[in-house]
Amino acid sequence: MSAVGIDAPAPSVKRMSETQETLHFALRNRKLVFGASVTLAMLLFAIIGPFFAHHPPLEYGGNLSSPPTTKDGYWFGTTLLGQDVYSQFVTGLRLAFLVGAIGGGIAAAIGMVVGFTAGYRGGAVDEVLNMLTNVVLVIPTFALLLVIAAYLPTRSIVTEAVFIGITSWPWAARAIRAQTFSLVARDFVDMARLSGRSSWRIIFQEIAPNMSSYLFMMFILLFGGAILIAATLDFIGLGPSNTISLGMMMQLSVQNAALQLHLWWWFVPTGLAIMAIVGSLYVMNVGLDEVFNPKLREM
Amino acid sequence: MLRYFIRKLFVYGLTFVVAVTIDWAIPHLMPGNPVLTLVGRIQVQDPKVAQQLYDHYMRAFNLDLPLWKQYGYFWISLFHGDLGTSILEFPTSVTSIIVHAIPYTLGLLIPAILLSWYAGNKVGALAARRKVLDNSVLPASYALTATPYMWLAILLVFVFGITLSLFPVGFAYSPTAVRGFTWSFGVDVLHHWFLPFLSLFLVSFGGWAIGMRNMIIYELESDYAHYLEALGAPQRLVRKYAFRNAMLPQITGLALVLGAIIAGALVTEIVFSYPGLGYQIYRAITNEDYFVIQGIFLFIIVGVLIANFVVDIVYVIVDPRTRIGMQGGRS
Numbered sequence: 001m002s003a004v005g006i007d008a009p010a011p012s013v014k015r016m017s018e019t020q021e022t023l024h025f026a027l028r029n030r031k032l033v034f035g036a037s038v039t040l041a042m043l044l045f046a047i048i049g050p051f052f053a054h055h056p057p058l059e060y061g062g063n064l065s066s067p068p069t070t071k072d073g074y075w076f077g078t079t080l081l082g083q084d085v086y087s088q089f090v091t092g093l094r095l096a097f098l099v100g101a102i103g104g105g106i107a108a109a110i111g112m113v114v115g116f117t118a119g120y121r122g123g124a125v126d127e128v129l130n131m132l133t134n135v136v137l138v139i140p141t142f143a144l145l146l147v148i149a150a151y152l153p154t155r156s157i158v159t160e161a162v163f164i165g166i167t168s169w170p171w172a173a174r175a176i177r178a179q180t181f182s183l184v185a186r187d188f189v190d191m192a193r194l195s196g197r198s199s200w201r202i203i204f205q206e207i208a209p210n211m212s213s214y215l216f217m218m219f220i221l222l223f224g225g226a227i228l229i230a231a232t233l234d235f236i237g238l239g240p241s242n243t244i245s246l247g248m249m250m251q252l253s254v255q256n257a258a259l260q261l262h263l264w265w266w267f268v269p270t271g272l273a274i275m276a277i278v279g280s281l282y283v284m285n286v287g288l289d290e291v292f293n294p295k296l297r298e299m
Numbered sequence: 300m301l302r303y304f305i306r307k308l309f310v311y312g313l314t315f316v317v318a319v320t321i322d323w324a325i326p327h328l329m330p331g332n333p334v335l336t337l338v339g340r341i342q343v344q345d346p347k348v349a350q351q352l353y354d355h356y357m358r359a360f361n362l363d364l365p366l367w368k369q370y371g372y373f374w375i376s377l378f379h380g381d382l383g384t385s386i387l388e389f390p391t392s393v394t395s396i397i398v399h400a401i402p403y404t405l406g407l408l409i410p411a412i413l414l415s416w417y418a419g420n421k422v423g424a425l426a427a428r429r430k431v432l433d434n435s436v437l438p439a440s441y442a443l444t445a446t447p448y449m450w451l452a453i454l455l456v457f458v459f460g461i462t463l464s465l466f467p468v469g470f471a472y473s474p475t476a477v478r479g480f481t482w483s484f485g486v487d488v489l490h491h492w493f494l495p496f497l498s499l500f501l502v503s504f505g506g507w508a509i510g511m512r513n514m515i516i517y518e519l520e521s522d523y524a525h526y527l528e529a530l531g532a533p534q535r536l537v538r539k540y541a542f543r544n545a546m547l548p549q550i551t552g553l554a555l556v557l558g559a560i561i562a563g564a565l566v567t568e569i570v571f572s573y574p575g576l577g578y579q580i581y582r583a584i585t586n587e588d589y590f591v592i593q594g595i596f597l598f599i600i601v602g603v604l605i606a607n608f609v610v611d612i613v614y615v616i617v618d619p620r621t622r623i624g625m626q627g628g629r630s
Contacts, residue, residue, distance in 0.1 A: 271447055
């Protein structure tokens with residue numbers, strides 16, 4: 001996803017004053033503060049929202065297609081068949097964060113293992129891993145997920161997230177590999193090698209900390225990407241079979257002619273929530289980039 | 300340069316083999332007898348029809364043969380253009396379903412990709428380091444790029460199609476229209492095409508604008524830009540050079556986001572009932588028409604590989620460094 005662009009800050013050696021300096025710029029960066037607050041607000045809503053739902057998300061029994069009302073706790077109205085939209089919405093919101101965390105986490109882990117190994121070892125290992133990365137990068141992952149999900153008899157949110165994770169790591173691996181390359185040539189890595197430490201200890205004690213900000217930003221992008229992919233999969237009818245997600249709400253509203261019947265409360269909040277989460281993650285990412293990379297700071 | 304292309308072609312060939320293998324392996328990896336599951340899910344009442352379907356699938360999958368032979372036959376039928384038969388429209392071959400759907404999908408995708416790339420780059424470059432423009436373009440672009448494709452499509456249908464009745468909300472042309480190369484039919488087709496196109500265009504526009512804006516800022520901070528400024532070169536010239544350099548990652552990016560925008564086109568078609576690949580795949584998924592799903596998967600792979608190759612060629616033409624043997628640092 002070069003379009004969103006995380007660009008590496010120049011790696012530098014950590015000093016005590018730098019932490020203070022980072023914090024100083026972080027709190028004054030409007031993008032970072034805005035992005036982080038919206039994300040946290042949505043997360044908070046996802047965590048406590050379900051406790052205020054008066055009805056189980058899949059239960060029928062409310063008035064049919066009722067607009068938002070304070071009566072009986074149908075704050076977001078009801079679906080064509082009388083299900084509570086608020087309850088579905090908060091359930092979907094929780095699942096979105098879950099998919100983002102699991103999918104983004106797995107993708108980041110694979111990307112780090114492949115990227116660090118390729119960049120640190122170089123040579124034949126690098127060639128093979130690079131080939132693997134390129135192959136997975138070229139395969140349109142969404143089409144692949146379609147085929148896999150279509151054949152799974154029962155699907156859970158966790159399997160969906162795992163599959164998203166194991167297909168969306170290549171660009172991250174590529175970026176980490178390039179970063180690792182530039183760090184491996186530095187003197188402090190040579191010193192660490194001379195001390196006789198194992199490769200993985202050098203990677204995690206010397207190399208990774210020097211690009212920690214970069215790794216964090218990469219995870220944010222993978223997190224947001226996983227949420228978008230999951231919503232698209234769910235919309236196409238390949239979502240988890242035993243629950244409801246934001247993408248499935250969109251699918252059901254389109255299928256049940258919510259657009260023609262003007263039941264806007266059914267489909268407007270779903271996409272708005274995804275847009276708010278993913279958009280604020282992206283904005284937060286740019287803010288972080290500016291904090292860590294002085295060249296980008298606004299003058 | 301030749302080495303560069305051979306390397307690329309090797310990766311694409313390998314990708315194709317891997318994709319075909321996955322396409323073949325997934326039904327085999329699923330637990331239980333896939334044919335029984337398939338026939339069971341189609342829910343045919345008549346046991347005779349069920350038996351026929353079962354036999355048909357057994358033959359189609361070649362399940363009575365050893366695995367390596369099954370795999371070999373899969374490749375052979377693939378090279379004969381045989382992707383199987385649709386269950387939903389029984390005697391119709393998957394290939395013919397795809398061939399009929401593909402013009403609609405390409406008609407949406409190609410203009411949307413090219414125009415959004417062009418417009419996004421232009422607007423992004425304009426916005427970089429210009430306070431007022433940046434403060435309006437950037438937030439809008441972030442909102443657009445974070446929008447799920449199908450949700451924007453839903454909103455456009457709801458607002459412009461249903462509430463304001465400005466555009467038709469489904470299919471590629473009116474059911475009453477007479478097909479042919481006439482003026483009125485052309486207008487009708489364009490009228491149906493516009494909203495799905497706009498929806499795809501807007502979401503990808505956001506990504507390109509952000510990417511270009513960030514790249515231009517990097518370039519304007521680089522040594523050659525400062526040097527030019529120190530020489531007293533006009534801002535326009537500096538920006539022109541910055542734009543040219545910022546273009547290169549954007550071209551590579553084109554290949555990277557291809558998968559995402561295809562996914563976007565699929566779901567956009569579903570919202571608009573636009574009869575392209577996305578609509579076909581949705582029908583196939585809701586009706587468990589597996590050959591169609593697998594066939595479209597292979598077709599998308601081939602399309603993406605071709606597009607990647609085109610991007611490679613364009614890159615070589617645009618970046619002179621790749622031509623004199625530096626290989627542009629990509630492999």
